[in-house]
Amino acid sequence: MSFKVLYKILGIVILSIIILGVLKGTTVMPNEKDNGFNRNWKSNEGLELERSMKFDEPLSTIAGISKNTIFLAGDNATAILLIDKKSFKRKDTLMIQFHPDPTKIVPFSIRIDTPYYFVQFVNLRAYLYGKFPNENIKLKEKAELPFTKSIQIDSSKVILRMFNQKGTGQDFAILDLESMEVKRDTDYVKMYDKTAGMSTDGSFTFDKETKRIFFVEYFRNKFYCMDTSISLQYIGKTIDTVATSRIELKSMEKNDTTIKLVSAAARLQVNKDCFAGEGLLYILSGMRASNETIKDFNSHFVIDYYDQKDGKYLGTVKIPKMEDRKYKSIYVKDGRLYVLYENEFRSYLLPQIKN
Secondary structure, X not given: OOHHHHHHHHHHHHHHXXXXXXXXXXXXXXXXXXXXXXOOEOOOOOOEEEEEEEOOOOEEEEEEEOOOEEEEEXXXXXXXXXXXXXXXXXXXXXXXXXXXXXXXXXXEEEXXXXXXXXXXXXXXXXXXXXXXOOEEEEEEEOXXXXXXXXXXXXXOEEEEEXXXXXXXXXXXXXXXXXXXXXXXXXXXXXXXXXXXXXXXXXXXXXXXXXXXEEEEEOOOOEEEEEOOOOOEEEEEEOOOOOOOOOOOEEEEEOOOOOEEEEEOOOOOOOEEEEEEEOOEEEEEEOOOOOOOOHHHHHHXXXXXXXXXXXXXXXXXXXXXXXXXXXXEEEEEEOOEEEEEEOOEEEEEEOOOOOO
């Protein structure tokens, strides 16, 4: 290699480093600035770790927790790992005799409320449900507009967020699994742009004891409380200050016959995950508070919790981020916060919370 070529390569490398330095110095990341709110910390040092276990399987969600058993699910919706709740030892693997097309089962949502097993396959527009082990397992398909989110509320009803007839927005709806009848209701999430409901995307969670359904938006500081007839009870706000969603979509040709809508720019996820249980709504936040250092925020997940009755903010707890293990799922049961990381499952003791 000649010195002339070598100098050119060295010049390109130096220029690239300078450009990256300028971009880093002039670009303000969302959580590097003051976001204008404070948290009420219930545990300054983080929650007390109670138990932990490691595993090799690619598990992705806590599907349910009963009196004695924890149910963990992964990429395969028909194989569930059973963990003893007290000892954190493996008990068994639940295998459901159902063999869907492996290219079409993602994404799906799964919930176990013993002895019932529920799976909603978004791409198939289908629902697998019944009692286990392998007793009266049913698969039903609904030839209607696709849904984007779903949550099971009892043995025969599912709450959906699905596209309207024009495909311009999304409605909340109730699906009866026996009759496959869909009952729609007014969409409480107001649209501010032409994103077919994607700008107000979020996640469902349901508290079986209080019979309250929550839909928590990903990109704004809003959540919606409904009863089991999807009647709106109130609209709540998370404590952060992100009141608008700056989401733009663009079309991308997937093949000769399909056009896929994708985000035109990076999206700031305000609320990353949620869980409703024991009268509280827990939300894993993506926003740093003013009374939180950048170092602490980067090394911990923060979970804000709210009173289900009126949406009032009550406090915040934090759990450690694992450098080599991604966060997957949370679940609250019997005064404990259960956290699923990549290849590790943990339980933390929650502080006494009055609500």
